[in-house]
Each structure stands twice: as C-alpha cells, then as structure tokens.
Amino acid sequence: MKNFDVVLWDVDGTLLNFSEAEKAAIRSLFSEFGLGECTDEMLSRYSDINRKYWNRLERGEMTKPEILVGRFAEFFAAEGIEPSLCKRFNEAYQLRLGDTIVFCDNSKELAASLAGKVRQYVVSNGTVAAQTKKLKNSGFDKLMDGVFLSEEVGYEKPAKGFFDCVFEEIGPLDKDRVLIVGDSLTSDIAGGACAGIRTCWYNPGGSVNDTEARVDFEIRDLNEVLGIL
Numbered sequence: 581m582k583n584f585d586v587v588l589w590d591v592d593g594t595l596l597n598f599s600e601a602e603k604a605a606i607r608s609l610f611s612e613f614g615l616g617e618c619t620d621e622m623l624s625r626y627s628d629i630n631r632k633y634w635n636r637l638e639r640g641e642m643t644k645p646e647i648l649v650g651r652f653a654e655f656f657a658a659e660g661i662e663p664s665l666c667k668r669f670n671e672a673y674q675l676r677l678g679d680t681i682v683f684c685d686n687s688k689e690l691a692a693s694l695a696g697k698v699r700q701y702v703v704s705n706g707t708v709a710a711q712t713k714k715l716k717n718s719g720f721d722k723l724m725d726g727v728f729l730s731e732e733v734g735y736e737k738p739a740k741g742f743f744d745c746v747f748e749e750i751g752p753l754d755k756d757r758v759l760i761v762g763d764s765l766t767s768d769i770a771g772g773a774c775a776g777i778r779t780c781w782y783n784p785g786g787s788v789n790d791t792e793a794r795v796d797f798e799i800r801d802l803n804e805v806l807g808i809l
C-alpha cells in the first residue's frame with residue numbers, strides 16, 4: 581500500500597460488534613444460571629459498570645482478574661443477585677462471548693481484501709478465552725498475520741510496553757508506516773500515539789474526542805481505511 585505496511589486492529593467495537601455479543605451472552609447466561617430475565621435496563625446498567633471497570637484497567641488501577649469479576653460483583657449487588665455467583669458467571673461469560681459473531685461494517689471482507697497487501701495484526705485487551713474463540717468463529721484467525729492479546733503480552737493497551745512487545749515481535753519496521761485502527765481513544769489511540777505510530781479512530785457514532793489523545797485519522801465506516809492505507 582502507498583502509505584502503510586502494517587495495520588494493528590483492535591477487535592471489540594472495531595472488527596466485531598462487542599455490544600451485541602455482550603448482550604446475547606449475558607441474556608443466555610441469566611437464563612442458564614436461573615437468574616430470570618435480564619432486561620434492557622439491566623443491560624444498560626451493566627454496560628455502565630463494565631465501562632467504569634475497563635477504564636480502571638486502562639489507568640492501571642486494577643488488574644484484569646479484578647475487573648472481570650468485580651464488574652459482575654457490583655452489577656449483581658446492584659440488582660439484588662447473589663454476588664457469590666460472579667466468578668463462575670464470568671468464566672462462563674468469557675466462553676459465551678465467542679458464540680455471537682456480529683461484524684462491524686463489512687470488517688471481514690475488508691480484512692480479506694487487505695490480506696497479502698499489508699500485514700495485519702490483532703491487538704486486544706480482551707481475555708485469551710474470549711478472543712481466541714471469537715477470532716476462530718469469525719474467521720479472522722486465518723486472515724491475520726498475528727494476534728497480540730494483553731494477557732499473553734503482559735501489558736494492557738495503552739501501555740507503551742504492550743506496543744514495544746508487538747514491535748519487537750514483528751519488526752524491524754518503520755513506525756511511520758504502522759497504523760492502529762480502534763474505537764477506544766483511551767486504549768487504542770492514546771496507546772498508538774504514545775508508541776509513535778499513526779492512529780485511526782473508528783468512531784461510527786460520531787462521538788467527540790474529549791481526551792488528549794492524538795487522532796491522525798478519524799473514520800465513521802471501516803471501509804474508509806482503504807483510502808488511508
């Protein structure tokens with residue numbers, strides 16, 4: 581491609597529609613765990629709690645295991661559900677997340693069309709259990725040149741350590757020719773900018789950038805990546 585040799589893709593909210601998969605997983609597990617119906621209002625309250633916990637992870641205030649179980653502990657407590665269930669619920673949830681595959685735009689065709697033209701890697705803070713299943717069920721595992729999951733790398737995005745490990749593995753490379761595409765300003769964009777690569781914010785909802793993160797490119801639809809590369 582003219583401008584870039586390497587694309588780092590975020591998964592949740594970028595290649596795959598995370599919120600749909602999340603809702604389907606929680607709804608089906610509520611029924612399996614005998615917790616009754618999980619209503620839209622409950623899912624919306626869960627979503628707020630979940631976001632708060634992931635922000636804590638990005639700021640380095642909590643560990644991954646703490647946030648994974650902690651968000652369900654807080655959610656269950658708020659909904660009057662027995663909190664001792666939360667550890668087992670989270671384990672089942674990690675596996676169930678991979679069962680519902682909803683693509684963002686036509687992300688799979690896009691990645692397939694780019695295969696062989698640029699090197700493509702997954703960079704995700706999601707758990708190994710969930711992401712491995714998702715990447716396999718979606719077929720992205722066959723389209724990517726490699727997968728970097730924070731649990732295995734030992735650092736979470738936006739930490740510079742995460743990107744250093746990626747570059748070490750796939751380098752040597754010209755950082756000016758590496759683009760990260762992600763929906764999160766706080767992990768993908770802030771991390772990419774700090775690591776010295778170009779950043780592309782996937783912002784389908786037209787949110788306002790209320791962070792300090794340096795956005796080099798902003799897109800509403802993933803296909804706009806083609807014009808950038």
Ligand SMILES: [Mg+2]
Pocket residue numbers: 590591592593594762763764
């Ligand atoms: Mg994301």
